[in-house]
Amino acid sequence: MIANLYFGSLEVIKEEYQERVSPYSGEVVSKVALCNEDDAKKALKIAKEASKEAKKTTISQRCSWLLDVAQKLRESKEEMAKTVTDEVGKPITFARVEVDRCIETITLAAETMRTMHGETINTDAMSSGKKTISYFVREPAGVVVAITPFNFPLNLIAHKLAPALVAGNAVVLKPTPEAPLTAYKFAKLFIESKYAIKDALSVVYGDAEVGSALVTSDIPRVVSFTGSVTVGSIIAKSAGIKKVALELGGNAATYIEESADLDLAAARCAIGAFINSGQVCISLQRIYVNAKIYDEFASKMAQESKKLIVGSPYDDETFMGPLINDEACQRAMRWVESAINEGAVPMFAPKVEGRVFYPCVMTDVRDDMAIVCEEVFAPIVSLIKVDSFDEAISKINNSPYGLQFSIFTNDLNLTKRAISELDAGGVVVNDMPTLRFDIQPYGGVKLSGIGREGPRFAIEEMSEIKSVVIC
Template sequence: MKETKLWINGQWVDTKESYELTSPYDGKVIAKVAKATPQDVAYAIESAQEAFKKFKSSTAYERAEILYRVVNIMRGRRQEFAEILALEAGKPLSAGLTEIDRTIATYQFAAEAAKQVSGETIPMDAAPGVSDRIGWTRRVPLGVVSAITPFNFPFNLVAHKLGPAFAVGNAVVLKPATQTPLSSIVMAEIFKEAGLPDGMLQIVTGSGSELSDILVTHPLVKKVTFTGSGTVGLKIKEKVGLRKVTLELGSNAGLIIEPSAPIEKIVDRCVGGAFGFAGQVCISLQRIFVHQSIYEQFTKAFVETTEKLVVGDPMDENTDVSAMINPKEVTRITEWIEEAKAQGATVATGGTFTERTLTPTVMTNVKPDMKIVCQETFAPIVSIVPYETFDKAIDLLNKSDLGLNAGIFTNNLEDAMRAADELEAGAVIINDVPTFRIDNMPYGGIKKSGYGREGIKFAVQEMTEMKFITIKTKL
């Protein structure tokens, strides 16, 4: 059984306490994970600050080369990393390989961004009476960044913190999710091999509730970047003060399907968007609004396609959907399903469960105030709702206090552009599911779905400070 340590100043550090990490799929203990104390985290932050002082003068070329080497190392270890995801997150191998490929792309985008950080010249003589000054802006690194990451994409969402931070010269103290520390720990070895100076990456594992205060409030921390629940995100926002902060929080992704959409061409994509990684994706498709003229046809095709999905061992290459992250989540969502059934909803397919799995579930006859509709399910469950008019579809989709991604399938350009204007979300995905994301696009939500944006170019802005410089050319 693997026993882990903390990664501080380029060295593995023992802790007095540890916790047992169990597999989501079968509950077997797979590792003993080091449990950091707030004192450990404070030391890691202080050490990161010392490393930053030296690294901030590094060149863009040097930072880019480190990230390119990370890319090359990861390419040679794809299968190994996908198996780590299957083991600690219960992610099927096919989905794990996709995540690794995206992670590689994210670090490559970061390497390229390291060479593109630029400012602008300010026309000083545009102001009255000024004729002998030059002015320009620069983007400068912040210092120490606290990064707190979730379980669902433990390689790629970590990359969205580390990549842009190192591209501009920041140091990072990383606190991965308690369920998925192994994927972060292996990145310590990779960055060390790639030539990142000791201390620029510190990895502290343990309880989020015990470590979050020091990660958020330590005076040397200049930015907090967090992906996780809205409840925790709001608490961080209250504590962060004047530090920079990026919060990627919850979602209740909705999709409109118009009569002009070819059902046979889109149904596979819709099923994949709803049930990938057992629905444990921030932008997992949760609500589908289908025009009443094609409602029965679409629902029938969606159910038939859903029933072809294979539920099983994440290590099996044929598995489409595996375990949820822990049994408590299975209990929660089955209670929501039973509650919805008691209120008149129908299970069109699925709804069967074991201690650790829930079969992909399609709900019909739902009402807007049911938990499975109005709250974030984060589970393999989707609701299909008919609508009469396009205005009604937009209204139904917007009736949520969350707004990360929204989608629409249509061959009507006017309706597509109306959706782009009127859907209340950080991103509107036209002719694809709202689960669509590539790693260089801006990503972030409105309403209670978040604060700030990720996506490498946009994260770089969040990871730097603007400095203005002016010279008087004649004394």
């Protein structure tokens, strides 16, 4: 129940701890060590020394390390899933899915590293060149700072830790304040593994003070952050000359074209809008529907939304549990009330019980409403009527965000145009934009961030290329 600090492989008992309560029951579910700027600096110094040894280790050892953690996670799956549910209120069924995905992410990172390589260069290919032995190799970047969010408190740590460690780096992890015990238990699996590299992973907790100390230090060579645009902007401005990978906000949208399978579209859109209570950066927020099928689709969307089971996250049948805290609930209701005051119409009355915010489908939404323009991060989706594909593309792209978009259509030409014209890091055809496979490159354009996650792509982000010429 206690999330302690790790200075490298040394677990540290702090004088002060803070309680974390369940967003569903309000009961205390964990206690976390209170850390400060000095803790962050000490962890970085330990990581700097550890990175020298990590670089020397074999790929075989690092891969065995990850695979050992994956096996230990399989053995503790139910305990880890319950910890996720306790701390962030994720329905237990989806918490188990997150553990499974985490295992896959770790395994993928190990398998990917076995085949990562450089290549030879033909230096006599140009008239100014000459014949040499030339090639490049990938080397560890050094120290990686990983800062993670609450909505996927296990798998999004894996997306940073696994590639960073298997590439031969040392890592300082600062997990979300909302799920410290999840991070602690996960990190413990790495640190106590028989294949572990001594002091290669440290864990510190905290908010702005700790985060700033980690980001602004000259020690890390990579900062990998997943979270809000506001914090991401601060990191980008204050990090200095180092690699920065930012996976930030989104305002995911889809277009329902008149040839689409409306039953499929409505069922998938309901899941995409409301899974994890809308607390997903690629949560479906805007649905642009061709005017010819708008009413039919809206009716189907309402029916699918009402089917979703809302309630206790400990019930296996529950699809939606609570939002993360009271502030999130209040903010969500403000979004809805603001839209209603501006003329939008909910398909059924907005409903909140404690921190459980029920699915909300808004119609008669205009493009100038805040509920469409900004990221709501709540179980709220807006239906917007459009007359054509061209109008839909224009409206979807008219956003400062560009993480993932999608289209539902059986028209091949529109499919090809959507792939080409949608301004986003990812495009999905005939499914929700909330679809993500951990093996893929994942990230956005514009305010949605820079860099890509996914084991192969993260390893590239967390390594450096060294060019070699032998004359």
